[in-house]
Amino acid sequence: MTELLVLVSPSANRVYADVAPQLMVAEIRCLATGFIDSEVEVEATEIAGVAYLSVRADDLGPSGVRALSNLSAVHALFEREGELLRPVALDRVDTYPSDLLTIQKYPGKTNEQLTRLLLNVTAAATARPQRLLDGSLDVLDPMCGRGTTLNVAMTYGLDVTGVDIDKKDLESYETFIKTWLRQHRFKHTVEAGALRTGGQLRGRRLDIEAAPTKEAFKAKATQRVTYLGTDTTDLAGLLRAATFDVVVTDTPYGVQHGSHGDRIARNPLALLDAALPEWVRVLRTGGAVGMSYNRHVAKPGALADLLVEHGLDVVGDPDDQRFRHRVDASIDRDIIVARKT
Ligand SMILES: C[S@@+](CC[C@H](N)C(=O)[O-])C[C@H]1O[C@@H](n2cnc3c(N)ncnc32)[C@H](O)[C@@H]1O
Incomplete structure (x- = not known):
């Protein structure tokens, strides 16, 4: 032992x-x-x-x-x-300095340690958990806000895609990540512009490719961050099927954080019901969805039923309370994970 x-x-x-x-x-x-x-x-x-x-x-x-x-x-x-x-000796995967996760502070930010936990727990539930630690796990946060998951995934050396409907979140993330990469002198490229399919304007997009060293950049050992500024319930034609190993997201809490987009979704279950068909489509078989959510606005049983209705297998007992914790008077947070088998 x-x-x-x-x-x-x-x-x-x-x-x-x-x-x-x-x-x-x-x-x-x-x-x-x-x-x-x-x-x-x-x-x-x-x-x-x-x-x-x-x-x-x-x-x-x-x-x-x-x-x-x-x-x-x-x-x-x-x-x-x-x-x-x-x-x-700690065998950390961290590819970039930790201030990538800690500098940004704003109302409604998901705690970076909780984000790391959600990614770890969701990746562990997939058929290929080792991809988390060998840099090959493909991550989607379909409601990424100002990008805590994007930054955690980058820290792990992973490619990641984020989606958010709030234009200000994309703008804030773009400003932050460009400044951060420049100030740390990490070699990178940025492309930003309209998000279009078949001549139709769908929102904005941001594509970043970065590496922790010049040599890694030259050798194309890069991390790619894609941010689609659009509605997560309307992703058809934007992402290829079976592209991601994990879909991880901190769902709207049904409370308003200043100007933050949480006000957009007062009923997270209806939002998830509309979004899940595309999230499941872009998930690989053997992949997993992991969500943190507010038990005041979504009950674990109802959320589990919804995931099952969308063809996923909920991991463990959704009401086992293991991850349940009180954030403040209006947020009673928990985590649920489900697999695509
Ligand atoms: C709890 S916040 C996520 C915060 C994020 N993890 C962070 O640390 O910045 C939930 C996010 O869901 C987004 N959201 C709500 N409805 C959406 C929709 N229909 N499409 C895309 N994003 C949506 C909100 O704009 C908000 O940024």
């Missing part, structure tokens, strides 16, 4: 700092199904007054250590050596 101790990262976000250990226990159990071959036991523990998560398995294997190194809020990993703790 091997044991690794996970030290949870201190988060500047109070809500997330309070719930991160609980969420990470559930996250580790999900990652274990995708990355660790033997039975895994996870529990909170305390050593010399400091909280850790203990992960025990007959064999964690290199892929298990790698998966734990990329948990949403991991700060450090240790092994026990008698009375002492020995650091285990």
